[in-house]
Amino acid sequence: MNxxxxxxxxxTAALGLITGVITLAAPAYAGEQPANxxxxxxxxxxxxxxxxxxxAARIQYxxxxxxxxxxxxxxxxxxxxxxxxxxxxxxxxxxxxKKKMSKDIERELNTPGMGGTAGSAIGEKKRHYEDDYGWxxxxxxxxxxxxxxxxxxxxAGVENPDEPDYLKRTSCxxxxxxxxxxxxxxPQYEEAISPEILAALAYQHMQLPDTKxxxxxxxxxxxxxxxxxxxxxxxxxEVQATAxxxxxxxxIQATTSARPVSLKLEPGTEDAVxxxxxxxxxxxxxxxxxxxxxxxxxxxTPPCGIKYLRxxxxxxxxxxxxxxxxxxxTGTGGAGGDxxxxxxxxxxxxxxxxxxxxxx
Numbered sequence: 059m060n061x062x063x064x065x066x067x068x069x070t071a072a073l074g075l076i077t078g079v080i081t082l083a084a085p086a087y088a089g090e091q092p093a094n095x096x097x098x099x100x101x102x103x104x105x106x107x108x109x110x111x112x113x114a115a116r117i118q119y120x121x122x123x124x125x126x127x128x129x130x131x132x133x134x135x136x137x138x139x140x141x142x143x144x145x146x147x148x149x150x151x152x153x154x155x156k157k158k159m160s161k162d163i164e165r166e167l168n169t170p171g172m173g174g175t176a177g178s179a180i181g182e183k184k185r186h187y188e189d190d191y192g193w194x195x196x197x198x199x200x201x202x203x204x205x206x207x208x209x210x211x212x213x214a215g216v217e218n219p220d221e222p223d224y225l226k227r228t229s230c231x232x233x234x235x236x237x238x239x240x241x242x243x244x245p246q247y248e249e250a251i252s253p254e255i256l257a258a259l260a261y262q263h264m265q266l267p268d269t270k271x272x273x274x275x276x277x278x279x280x281x282x283x284x285x286x287x288x289x290x291x292x293x294x295x296e297v298q299a300t301a302x303x304x305x306x307x308x309x310i311q312a313t314t315s316a317r318p319v320s321l322k323l324e325p326g327t328e329d330a331v332x333x334x335x336x337x338x339x340x341x342x343x344x345x346x347x348x349x350x351x352x353x354x355x356x357x358x359t360p361p362c363g364i365k366y367l368r369x370x371x372x373x374x375x376x377x378x379x380x381x382x383x384x385x386x387x388t389g390t391g392g393a394g395g396d397x398x399x400x401x402x403x404x405x406x407x408x409x410x411x412x413x414x415x416x417x418x
Contacts (some may be wrong), residue, residue: 117256121299121313123263129220130264130299132316135382136398141262142218143226146243147251148305149214149234156202159187159234167180183233195246196235203236210238210307213250220262239307253389256301257312257397261385264299264314266402271321274351278409281369284333285408286360287323287379288348294381295345312389316400320382321347321362326375326408329341329368333360347381366410374407 087182124130134140150158166172184190185198193197203212215230230249237243243250273279274286303312321339323332339348339362348362366375380403388394 073159116303117259118302118304119260119263119299120266120302121260122265122297123260123299125264127263129262131266131402132261132264132383132385132400133402134261134398139398141221141258142249142255143221143223144215144217144230145249145251145255146213146232146235146247146394147216147303148211148237148308152203152205152207152210152212152236155212155234156187156204159202163187177417179210183300186233190223195244196233196280206238210235210236210241211305213243213247215249216251218259221318225413237308249312251303253310253312253391254387254395256303256310257314257387257389257395259303260299260312260314260387260395261349261400263301264297264316264400266297266316266381266383267294268381269294269321269381269402269404270406271323271348272350273377273406273408274281277407278411279366280411280413282413283356283367284358284360284363284365285338286349286351286355286363287321288350288362289321289346289381290350291345297383310390312387312393314387314397316383316385318345319399322378322380322382322401322403323362323364324378324380325364325366326377326405327368327370330364330366330375332386333363333365366408368410369412370408370410374397374409377406377408379403379406 065186119127149155153326163180163184167177167184171179182191186196187199187202190198190200203210212234213236214234217227217230219227221227224301232247235244235247250256271287271289275283279285297316298313300311300313303309304311319341323337323339325332325337341347342349349360353362364377380401383400385397385400386395387397
């Protein structure tokens with residue numbers, strides 16, 4: 059195929075993303091709204107405010123995921139890592155695809171002013187699905203492959219509704235392609251849905267527990283008095299989120315797991331010192347963080363804590379406590395690997411008072 063015509067043919071798919079010509083029927087979100095606990099579940103379909111193309115197969119999320127299928131509260135420690143902005147997923151069987159696509163193609167051909175390269179590209183798309191017209195790595199289809207209905211599905215691009223960049227979100231513009239039941243998608247479609255992509259999406263939707271450290275003294279402390287900080291191992295534990303895609307002939311899933319490894323304390327003022335000096339408290343052998351304060355240790359240096367050097371006056375200091383979580387995943391077929399560490403933290407108000415001296 060002529061390269062410029064090939065690009066124009068892909069452009070007609072992009073045009074469908076903008077005009078809704080190839081929009082698949084499905085809301086942006088569907089399913090129950092989960093609580094922020096293990097066992098929650100929700101379904102999410104790809105979408106973009108009615109302007110993107112949707113795949114009929116919905117991704118189901120379970121475990122510790124955000125309510126309503128939205129983005130969770132994990133911040134990746136790798137600023138260069140992002141969840142997939144779009145992917146290719148099962149769409150329709152051959153007969154249903156023919157009904158939908160043939161109607162769209164006829165509407166495109168009859169659109170006023172649709173001539174030149176764009177008009178030729180639409181004609182080539184018609185030939186592609188009806189007359190077995192293909193090109194390198196992209197076979198054509200005879201009558202929309204209806205003779206194989208029930209033996210596979212056409213796959214189409216899906217937008218990640220939580221991707222803020224419109225251009226990235228709408229970048230999966232290849233024409234829908236056929237995949238036999240039980241077969242892997244053709245290798246040229248690197249964005250085809252896979253356990254690894256599901257793991258990244260589970261990461262994106264994961265909801266970590268709140269991080270509120272126990273302080274001693276609690277909330278109100280004194281200048282130059284060491285403040286102990288700790289998190290009991292019962293407060294937090296491993297967190298898991300699962301993403302699954304189940305359609306006839308294609309069932310995959312991935313579970314993303316997060317385990318706390320350290321606690322970072324930021325006093326909220328430069329007039330303070332942290333213990334240890336880095337402000338990062340590593341996890342103990344019993345999976346706790348820091349050490350609970352005990353009577354008689356007021357003058358000791360805490361293994362994890364803060365000493366404020368100046369009063370907060372009439373206000374408070376905003377103590378930031380952030381946990382770093384080590385994250386990995388496992389998926390269908392024994393797949394698995396590491397994902398970037400994630401962080402999540404909370405602010406706590408701390409009042410620091412001067413020690414009042416008594417004059418005699």
